[in-house]
Amino acid sequence: MAGAPGSQSHQGSSSPDEEGSSTWGAPAGAQASLPDALRVKVAGLVLLLLLKYRTKQPTTRAEMLAAVSRDDRDRFPVIFRRACEYLQLVFGVDVKEVDPREHSYVLVSILGLSCDGTPSGRDGMPKTSLLVLVLWVILLEDDRAPEEAVWEALGVMGVYAGREHVFYGEPRELLTEVWVQEGYLEYRQVPGSEPARYEFLWGPRAHAETSGVQVLQHILAVNSRQPGVSVSVRRGCEP
Structure with a gap:
């Protein structure tokens, strides 16, 4: 618990350059x-x-x-x-x-936000901070974040698609399935993309429970x- 939040579980290790530095x-x-x-x-x-x-x-x-x-x-x-x-x-x-x-x-x-990032009936750590970061990246990308931009941002803090994280579990499932089903994110193919590319948008539940201003204020409070x-x-x- 005294280690960096980006620390990986035994299923994946990374070099010092890959560890979370944000x-x-x-x-x-x-x-x-x-x-x-x-x-x-x-x-x-x-x-x-x-x-x-x-x-x-x-x-x-x-x-x-x-x-x-x-x-x-x-x-x-x-x-x-x-x-x-x-x-x-x-x-x-x-x-x-x-x-x-x-x-x-x-x-x-x-x-x-009323979610904790854990599917109903399943134990796990709260993951709201990760959701807030994804929502922020979407805001930075004019409300439509390319999937690669999201994973690039999460990689800075040691979270990678397909790699089990000690706190957040398997992040791809979390972002593309759990939070989509709960209405916090939309994950869809970019229209007309060939080969297919995907993007993230705020879901209806995210719009209902918070706002871009609140997310921005939180990020500024952290970084100030x-x-x-x-x-x-x-x-x-x-x-």
């Missing part, structure tokens, strides 16, 4: 600036929050403090903030406080910070 992989740099012991605490808190997300359960500040251990309670605000940054950048979820009296928190998808260190998070990330 600010989307920023938490790796942010984590590297922390002492090793603190990075372990951040990773443990991220895993706890992801487990709660997958089981659709809230978590309390007391539970998070227990996971961090009493020895690091004084540093809990730093650990919590870094965990929030990692969750937002890598998985596309925000930590939101839902009960100030009980200090209870839940994870919600960024930008109002010192690379690898900070990203804007919801008020809930201030325990």
Whole structure:
């Protein structure tokens, strides 16, 4: 968890030049600036929050403090903030406080998107951040992104078609099947192309749940910070 988001599973390896180098992989740099012991605490808190997300359960500040251990309670605000940054950048979820009296928190998808990138009935990590990046590439390509442009952009962060990713799974299936079926993307042949070429467009559900302005603001918020260190998070990330 302390490694770069672009790190590959055992099914595929890549050279240093192929590893993710964009600010989307920023938490790796942010984590590297922390002492090793603190990075372990951040990773443990991220895993706890992801487990709660997958089981659709809230978590309390007391539970998070227990996971961090009493020895690091004084540093809990730093650990919590870094965990929030990692969750937002890598998985596309925000930590939101839902009960100030009980200090209870839940994870919600960024930008109002209701998907987590996992087909119904199948376990997996939330993948909203990857969807946001694809939507952004489509915007940059005048609302119609050639398939090769999308894979080129994802390759910068270590995501390749046909190669299993440690967090995102098999990305081609995700982009061309799962998110198409869910209505977040359209994947179609470019009219008149020979040999056949394909392109991505925003799907109706993406238009209904977010907007180009929101996606742009999110990307700017990520890139306007010192690379690898900070990203804007919801008020809930201030325990």
